[in-house]
Amino acid sequence: MHVPCRSALALVVALATIPAHAQQCAGFDDVLATSAFCPNVTWMKNRAITLGCSGTSYCPDELVSRLAMAAFMKRLGDVATPQVLSAEATGSAIASGATQELCVSAEVPAKGYGRTAVGEATLSYDTSGAVDVALRIVRSTNGGAFVPVHTGILPEATDGSRNHEHVIAPVVQLVADGAAAYRFALAVTPGAGQTITGWSCQLLMTVQNAIE
Amino acid sequence: MSRPLRTLLVVLALTAAPAASAAPCSGFTDVIDTDALCPSVDWLKNRAITTGCSSATLFCPTQPVIRLSMAAFMNRLGRALVAGQHGGALSGASVDLDAPPAVLCNAGFGADPSPLTRAARAVATVSAKINGSATYAVTLVQSTDGGVTWTPLNAVPVSVGGSDRFSTVRAVKGDIPVAPNSSPDFGVRIARVAGSSGTGGLTNVVCTVLAMLDQRTGTSFPF
Numbered sequence: 001m002h003v004p005c006r007s008a009l010a011l012v013v014a015l016a017t018i019p020a021h022a023q024q025c026a027g028f029d030d031v032l033a034t035s036a037f038c039p040n041v042t043w044m045k046n047r048a049i050t051l052g053c054s055g056t057s058y059c060p061d062e063l064v065s066r067l068a069m070a071a072f073m074k075r076l077g078d079v080a081t082p083q084v085l086s087a088e089a090t091g092s093a094i095a096s097g098a099t100q101e102l103c104v105s106a107e108v109p110a111k112g113y114g115r116t117a118v119g120e121a122t123l124s125y126d127t128s129g130a131v132d133v134a135l136r137i138v139r140s141t142n143g144g145a146f147v148p149v150h151t152g153i154l155p156e157a158t159d160g161s162r163n164h165e166h167v168i169a170p171v172v173q174l175v176a177d178g179a180a181a182y183r184f185a186l187a188v189t190p191g192a193g194q195t196i197t198g199w200s201c202q203l204l205m206t207v208q209n210a211i212e
Numbered sequence: 213m214s215r216p217l218r219t220l221l222v223v224l225a226l227t228a229a230p231a232a233s234a235a236p237c238s239g240f241t242d243v244i245d246t247d248a249l250c251p252s253v254d255w256l257k258n259r260a261i262t263t264g265c266s267s268a269t270l271f272c273p274t275q276p277v278i279r280l281s282m283a284a285f286m287n288r289l290g291r292a293l294v295a296g297q298h299g300g301a302l303s304g305a306s307v308d309l310d311a312p313p314a315v316l317c318n319a320g321f322g323a324d325p326s327p328l329t330r331a332a333r334a335v336a337t338v339s340a341k342i343n344g345s346a347t348y349a350v351t352l353v354q355s356t357d358g359g360v361t362w363t364p365l366n367a368v369p370v371s372v373g374g375s376d377r378f379s380t381v382r383a384v385k386g387d388i389p390v391a392p393n394s395s396p397d398f399g400v401r402i403a404r405v406a407g408s409s410g411t412g413g414l415t416n417v418v419c420t421v422l423a424m425l426d427q428r429t430g431t432s433f434p435f
Contacts, residue, residue, distance in 0.1 A: 064276060065273060067243070069282075084387055086333070088366055120382070121384075204385065206386075
């Protein structure tokens with residue numbers, strides 16, 4: 001074999017090898033990216049429903065044992081079930097101009113995939129005079145400070161002639177980064193020179209795992 | 213020690229040791245409770261997704277899944293994961309705050325019993341026109357006997373003064389435990405706060421209740 005022919009063969013071998021590596025499906029070297037089932041395998045891999053039969057193999061032609069099936073179905077169930085965060089609280093005074101987080105939820109742990117959250121909060125409060133109140137649903141990421149999850153605030157005013165004013169914070173929907181842990185709360189800020197003398201709040205958030 | 217006695221002791225030791233270290237997983241004698249996948253088997257058993265293989269005490273962990281069995285598993289898994297939801301509404305009613313109805317509107321799951329512990333979420337909204345002045349409370353309530361008796365879940369107190377004032381009150385609650393085999397109903401009650409003064413009642417009452425019932429829960433009610 002003369003030199004140009006050997007070079008051509010080497011090139012063919014190289015070209016054949018590189019695309020094969022690049023066509024791995026979800027990191028599994030035994031499923032091609034062009035397989036009609038690759039999107040399904042990727043979906044399961046991204047949600048930790050499958051970990052592979054080894055670190056880099058999926059074993060697509062192997063039968064599924066009933067024990068392995070149990071693991072697959074439980075992991076799918078965990079992914080498909082929304083996490084509900086519910087909080088109720090009552091309290092006394094909220095000082096003038098101070099922002100206080102009420103009804104702080106439990107923490108939603110980090111996941112390997114995106115999520116969406118919807119929810120709402122209500123506040124009933126007592127005043128001893130005219131009060132302007134700003135309400136926002138806020139979120140803490142990875143244990144950090146609470147920040148608003150939407151830019152607007154919900155203002156509420158009372159002329160002081162009534163107690164137990166009731167306000168509904170708006171329903172919010174947001175995309176949550178899968179790599180972070182979150183808590184939610186209702187932030188309340190009485191206006192300058194004004195105080196809330198008593199309050200009760202309710203919070204209900206539903207965190208749904210992203211389906212795509 | 214005699215030979216028969218030594219033999220008996222050896223036999224006893226051999227039979228006792230596996231029993232102590234290998235308890236059945238979720239009632240299945242062919243999966244041990246220390247198996248890393250026992251929680252998954254238990255998860256399926258508790259939701260009636262698996263009922264065992266050749267008997268109720270065997271899971272046959274190493275048997276492959278045939279496509280026919282897979283159909284049954286997928287069907288049961290689907291039913292276990294889909295949350296039931298019901299709504300109830302009332303529009304245009306009048307309410308005497310001194311003699312309110314036991315429940316203003318409600319949403320029921322009477323046709324959806326389950327042997328599992330479940331969790332519910334409920335959202336109730338009441339809008340009404342206040343004629344007079346009153347301190348009242350809007351309360352989420354739950355019934356497990358088909359609406360005969362109602363148990364308060366939480367309450368939202370509201371006061372209104374003046375006349376011809378519209379008010380909207382919303383009560384929300386999640387992680388409401390629903391006992392196995394019960395038929396939960398969720399409703400909303402409105403009544404004067406005990407000891408409060410005031411006159412008048414409510415007209416133009418619009419009430420809605422939306423309740424969602426998860427077949428399984430996250431971390432709040434493990435089972």
